Amino acid sequence: MARPINLFKILGIRISIDYTWFIVFILFAWSLAYGYYPAHVPGLAIPAYIVMGVISSLALFICVLIHELSHSYTSNRLGLDIKEITLFIFGGMAKLTREPDKAMDELKIAVAGPLASLVLAVVFYLLRSAVDTAYHFQPVTSVMGFLAYINLALLIFNIIPGFPLDGGRILRAVWWAKTGDLKKATRVASRIGKGFAIFLIVYGFFQIISGSFVPGVWALLIGVFLQQAAEGSYRQLIMKLSLEGVKVKDIMTRNVITIEGGISISDAIERYFFRYHFVSFPVVSNHGVVGLIALGNVRGIEKERWPATAVLDAMEKLSPERVLHPNDNVMHALSKMLSEEVGRFLVIDEGGNLAGILSRRDIMKSMEFKTELEG
Ligand SMILES: [Zn+2]
Numbered sequence: 001m002a003r004p005i006n007l008f009k010i011l012g013i014r015i016s017i018d019y020t021w022f023i024v025f026i027l028f029a030w031s032l033a034y035g036y037y038p039a040h041v042p043g044l045a046i047p048a049y050i051v052m053g054v055i056s057s058l059a060l061f062i063c064v065l066i067h068e069l070s071h072s073y074t075s076n077r078l079g080l081d082i083k084e085i086t087l088f089i090f091g092g093m094a095k096l097t098r099e100p101d102k103a104m105d106e107l108k109i110a111v112a113g114p115l116a117s118l119v120l121a122v123v124f125y126l127l128r129s130a131v132d133t134a135y136h137f138q139p140v141t142s143v144m145g146f147l148a149y150i151n152l153a154l155l156i157f158n159i160i161p162g163f164p165l166d167g168g169r170i171l172r173a174v175w176w177a178k179t180g181d182l183k184k185a186t187r188v189a190s191r192i193g194k195g196f197a198i199f200l201i202v203y204g205f206f207q208i209i210s211g212s213f214v215p216g217v218w219a220l221l222i223g224v225f226l227q228q229a230a231e232g233s234y235r236q237l238i239m240k241l242s243l244e245g246v247k248v249k250d251i252m253t254r255n256v257i258t259i260e261g262g263i264s265i266s267d268a269i270e271r272y273f274f275r276y277h278f279v280s281f282p283v284v285s286n287h288g289v290v291g292l293i294a295l296g297n298v299r300g301i302e303k304e305r306w307p308a309t310a311v312l313d314a315m316e317k318l319s320p321e322r323v324l325h326p327n328d329n330v331m332h333a334l335s336k337m338l339s340e341e342v343g344r345f346l347v348i349d350e351g352g353n354l355a356g357i358l359s360r361r362d363i364m365k366s367m368e369f370k371t372e373l374e375g
Pocket of ligand 1: 113114
């Protein structure tokens with residue numbers, strides 16, 4: 001998948017948009033400018049409709065952003081560390097470093113978004129009435145009215161009880177609180193989500209062949225999007241659950257090859273990087289492990305200086321945040337890697353000795369393996 005485009009940072013959260021957003025944006029503005037507004041406010045010039053369409057689409061984007069920020073803000077207040085949101089036009093995906101571990105937290109986070117949409121719908125409805133009484137300027141009142149309506153639609157769409165929609169999360173949280181079985185709660189909620197997606201796809205298809213092209217395409221698009229999201233988020237959760245109870249020492253790589261800190265970078269490249277094809281090596285000095293040297297560190301130094309620079313001066317020094325213990329949970333290790341944006345941690349035992357190394361790839365491999373086995 002293509003990388004999302006970074007836009008800006010708000011409340012400490014990086015906002016980016018998915019490429020598909022542009023396609024949907026154009027489709028949306030176009031269907032408003034050529035369909036909805038000419039039917040609701042007849043008699044205006046075409047450029048006026050285009051301006052109304054574009055403004056409405058941008059406003060919708062902001063409303064979706066506010067909806068998503070309400071989820072993320074609540075998450076962060078509850079101690080979940082959300083640093084990035086990727087927006088699609090129908091919603092967003094927060095980059096979760098970990099799932100909420102209490103049903104009540106999940107419920108609060110899930111409710112925050114629809115609540116924001118409800119408030120927005122009411123605000124636009126009141127604005128519309130105020131503008132209508134004061135100026136009676138049809139283009140503005142109809143844009144306001146549309147925004148009230150679209151926020152209401154977002155609210156209704158999002159509270160459909162299919163995972164990963166908010167309604168599905170609410171259902172899952174309630175089920176989870178009642179039974180204590182997160183896996184089953186997720187399975188039920190994603191099935192409903194998939195069922196609803198299939199309904200939308202079939203409905204969209206029949207709309208298209210019966211001549212309602214634009215609403216049909218919308219239903220189809222949303223259905224496909226939802227189907228993929230339901231499938232993907234369920235699989236992701238199963239993977240995460242499969243890591244429960246797994247300790248770092250169970251999956252780390254032991255017998256790690258280390259580099260003596262005193263040797264030069266040229267020597268390290270020749271004798272270690274070229275020979276073993278690892279991207280990083282722990283560095284030892286006479287007192288034990290002192291750091292980690294990766295290809296990235298080497299690349300940061302000009303080639304002419306390699307023979308004269310010691311590994312010790314180029315490596316990343318060992319810091320407590322970048323170290324794992326053999327008995328740490330792998331889930332904890334994964335969220336640490338995601339929040340530090342580091343792909344590889346050293347594992348140090350109580351005695352301060354190097355016990356192994358754990359990479360994100362090791363974790364992924366073990367997750368895939370376990371999910372394959374459990375089906
Ligand atoms: Zn939401």
